[in-house]
Amino acid sequence: MRPSLLLLIALLTAACAADEPTFDEDARSSVESGLDADDLVASCGGVRFSQLPPDTSTFMPFASLDELDLARLDGEAPFFEEFVHGYDWFVVEEGEGSRRLFGQPAQREERDPPDAYASLELRDGRWAPVGWGQCRIELFAEGWGNARFEIDPAVLPDPDADRISVLATERACAGGEEPIGREVRAVILEENEDAVSIVILVEPQGGDCPSNPAFEFEVELGSPLGDREILDASLYPPEVRWPRGQSGPG
Numbered sequence: 001m002r003p004s005l006l007l008l009i010a011l012l013t014a015a016c017a018a019d020e021p022t023f024d025e026d027a028r029s030s031v032e033s034g035l036d037a038d039d040l041v042a043s044c045g046g047v048r049f050s051q052l053p054p055d056t057s058t059f060m061p062f063a064s065l066d067e068l069d070l071a072r073l074d075g076e077a078p079f080f081e082e083f084v085h086g087y088d089w090f091v092v093e094e095g096e097g098s099r100r101l102f103g104q105p106a107q108r109e110e111r112d113p114p115d116a117y118a119s120l121e122l123r124d125g126r127w128a129p130v131g132w133g134q135c136r137i138e139l140f141a142e143g144w145g146n147a148r149f150e151i152d153p154a155v156l157p158d159p160d161a162d163r164i165s166v167l168a169t170e171r172a173c174a175g176g177e178e179p180i181g182r183e184v185r186a187v188i189l190e191e192n193e194d195a196v197s198i199v200i201l202v203e204p205q206g207g208d209c210p211s212n213p214a215f216e217f218e219v220e221l222g223s224p225l226g227d228r229e230i231l232d233a234s235l236y237p238p239e240v241r242w243p244r245g246q247s248g249p250g
Helices: 003-018 071-084
Strands: 040-044 047-049 087-095 098-105 115-123 126-135 137-141 145-151 163-170 184-191 195-202 215-220 229-232 239-242
Touching (some): 047 087, 071 087, 071 115, 137 145, 145 229, 145 239, 184 215, 195 215
Parallel strands (some): 195 229
Antiparallel strands (some): 040 047, 145 195, 229 239
């Protein structure tokens, strides 16, 4: 090939590269995540759902709260009774000698977290509580935890770009450390003309539970953002992260 032709190709390549948006090559990225929406699981306190929102009409109501064996709760029994009577309960999972219950506020009042769970075991012929608490429906994948995210204020979304920069915070206990050396991936749960819903997944580490720091992360979208909303779908209902000034379910 003649030298003049080589020079022309080099100049054209440089011109094309100059028109493309640039991103920090050291930043974490969601490119080729290997996960998709079908890999996600919805759970509230260990109670899992096959669809969202949960259709409680498909579950068996649990109305035998007054028949539970509370003998092993000792001093916690009054607190448990007050707690469970604030919800309508449904049997979501049942095994040999075990049940998992999902609770929704009985009076439909707003609570934070909004829902509840309870685990029961069959002991000497009676059902006994072995775990309970309030919970929020979250999405994750098997072998992965999730992270909440906010838009990085230093890199606001560009309508013409197919990537966004976020600050993500791991939800699981991780010793108060960033996920350095661990996999971080993003799953586009849903993308349409109005919004893009994102779930950020983190390879778990374990450890104690001080507050985890936020870390920078880049999410690759399927197309330029345009004027669409950005939703954090790691929890359900998802929450609006962009445009600013909006909050709550999308």
